[in-house]
Amino acid sequence: MKLKVVNPATGDVAALLNADDAKSVKAKYQQARAAQPGWARVALRKRLAAIEKFRDLVAAQSEALARVLTTEVGKPIAQSRNELKGLAPRLDFFIAETARTLRPKKVSVDVAGSMEERISHEPLGVVANISAWNYPYFVGANVFVPALLAGNSVLYKPSEFASLTGLEIARLLHESGIPEDVFVPLVGGGDVGAALIKQPVDGVFFTGSYATGRRIAEAVRGRMVKLQLELGGKDPVYVCEDIDIAKAAAGIADGAFYNTGQSCCSVERIYVSEKIFGPFVDAFVAEVKGFRRGDPADERTYIGPLTRAPQLKVLESQVKDARRKGAKVLAGGNRVKAKGNWFEPTVLVDVNHAMDVMRDESFGPIIGIMPVRNDAEAVKLMNDTEYGLTAGVYTNDRKRAERILSGVASGSVYWNCCDRVSPRLPWSGVGNSGIGLTLSTYGIETFTRPKAWHLRGG
Ligand code: NAD
Numbered sequence: 001m002k003l004k005v006v007n008p009a010t011g012d013v014a015a016l017l018n019a020d021d022a023k024s025v026k027a028k029y030q031q032a033r034a035a036q037p038g039w040a041r042v043a044l045r046k047r048l049a050a051i052e053k054f055r056d057l058v059a060a061q062s063e064a065l066a067r068v069l070t071t072e073v074g075k076p077i078a079q080s081r082n083e084l085k086g087l088a089p090r091l092d093f094f095i096a097e098t099a100r101t102l103r104p105k106k107v108s109v110d111v112a113g114s115m116e117e118r119i120s121h122e123p124l125g126v127v128a129n130i131s132a133w134n135y136p137y138f139v140g141a142n143v144f145v146p147a148l149l150a151g152n153s154v155l156y157k158p159s160e161f162a163s164l165t166g167l168e169i170a171r172l173l174h175e176s177g178i179p180e181d182v183f184v185p186l187v188g189g190g191d192v193g194a195a196l197i198k199q200p201v202d203g204v205f206f207t208g209s210y211a212t213g214r215r216i217a218e219a220v221r222g223r224m225v226k227l228q229l230e231l232g233g234k235d236p237v238y239v240c241e242d243i244d245i246a247k248a249a250a251g252i253a254d255g256a257f258y259n260t261g262q263s264c265c266s267v268e269r270i271y272v273s274e275k276i277f278g279p280f281v282d283a284f285v286a287e288v289k290g291f292r293r294g295d296p297a298d299e300r301t302y303i304g305p306l307t308r309a310p311q312l313k314v315l316e317s318q319v320k321d322a323r324r325k326g327a328k329v330l331a332g333g334n335r336v337k338a339k340g341n342w343f344e345p346t347v348l349v350d351v352n353h354a355m356d357v358m359r360d361e362s363f364g365p366i367i368g369i370m371p372v373r374n375d376a377e378a379v380k381l382m383n384d385t386e387y388g389l390t391a392g393v394y395t396n397d398r399k400r401a402e403r404i405l406s407g408v409a410s411g412s413v414y415w416n417c418c419d420r421v422s423p424r425l426p427w428s429g430v431g432n433s434g435i436g437l438t439l440s441t442y443g444i445e446t447f448t449r450p451k452a453w454h455l456r457g458g
Helices: 022-041 044-060 062-073 077-102 136-149 163-175 190-198 210-220 245-261 277-289 310-324 375-382 398-406
Strands: 002-006 013-018 105-109 115-123 126-130 153-157 183-185 203-207 226-230 235-239 267-273 328-331 346-349 366-372 390-394 412-415 448-456
Touching (some): 044 062, 044 163, 077 136, 235 245, 245 277, 245 390, 310 366, 375 398
Parallel strands (some): 346 366, 390 412
Antiparallel strands (some): 002 013, 105 115, 328 346
16 A cells, blocks of 8 residues: 655645554564664663654754655744754653653651652553644654653554655654664554554553544543543633733734644634724734745745635635634635645634634634623633643733633643643643653653562561
8 A cells, every 4th residue: 555645835745654554563663662662671771862862863864854744744944943943852851851750769768767658760661642634743752752762662643734845754763773663663554553552561641632632532442541631722822901912912923823823732712802992802813924935945934825625615614604603704714726635724703602713623824803892701712612732811910820821621731821831841732632741750650560568677
């Protein structure tokens, strides 16, 4: 079987790859299983040195890697470069924190010194890492780097929309000293992912949509396997009346439209104090109209194509549904008639929660803005969702922000910022945004099984 890699900006075929099938997936699983105990015995110092080398190789080859990413995903080249640049601090975090986090901990010794209690961190074993295309370096590394450092072998299935990048990641990890049967890439679509989780792996770590996450949860039901699902969002931002309107509008427009709106933590809904609604919307629309859409290989491009063609229909249907229910389109609203997957940056007002655009993940360059009377109404609307990945508040009053954010059910909360991820903080979701977490020291421990030692001496 061949996997066709299509350039989303032009519709042209960029590459044809040999895809895996059920038989090769099984063979790769067996390879990873056989290799794992040996990998777990390699000194952590050596595993860390391999990840340091990986970081340096990525940095040295980043321009070529950015071009591959832009070709297959359609990410504007400046943003592809940003993703590659942003990888190093993440890797540095894991390099700095893993030894301390996984060190065995003596938690108690009784007075007589005869009973010692200790916790060690054992690798899970063989883990499946099924990944998304929108930030393949980030969402991939959040899983495979700490998993490898903890002594697991990793069966890595990049998205079928980021397979060239997935294979580049595998090449660089192998060149860095991670054995080929310890980090094993699988090429293909959902069928290959489904074949992978049929194997008796010890952990399934998935990043992708709620719909697929649910299918995966159903597929592993009844098996004693660790499952993490990092899923979508419908992330809200609330703008209070005391804020610098131009500054907030610029920051939030970037949070909504960066990566052409295809970030898991893209701003997807905006609530604005009715006292500043008009001026905020004017400033926001001016920002959006200023975004340069075009060839993603051009340095000046800010908005690229959608990576996946079927998403065009989702956006069209959200606009149609909103219009039918009374929304007004202030910018964009249509697919662009050209080769490739293009949609105009779109801003809607007169929206409400009966509309799909305010409830379902859009995952594209489209946003609805709604006025609110007060903080209580804003919190109620922010929480009126099945998702809970991130939420933000813009106000000059930190106490007010903390009060509001403590009432919002979401994995991450932001004051005067949005669309932000830190390696030092856990990345997790509430409700349909998923279960489990990556990043922070918890995101290192999660690839291990804590083992309890009860040691009685003399
Ligand atoms: P997707 O669910 O379509 O695909 C994700 C992966 O699952 C791909 O590798 C795909 O081949 C595989 N897959 C599909 N069907 C499968 C099956 N039945 N069994 C096993 N694997 C299967 O998602 P996507 O389009 O790649 O990514 C976009 C989504 O990911 C958005 O919803 C976005 O919000 C979410 N996302 C979440 C995070 C997060 O950290 N929470 C990060 C990035 C993206």
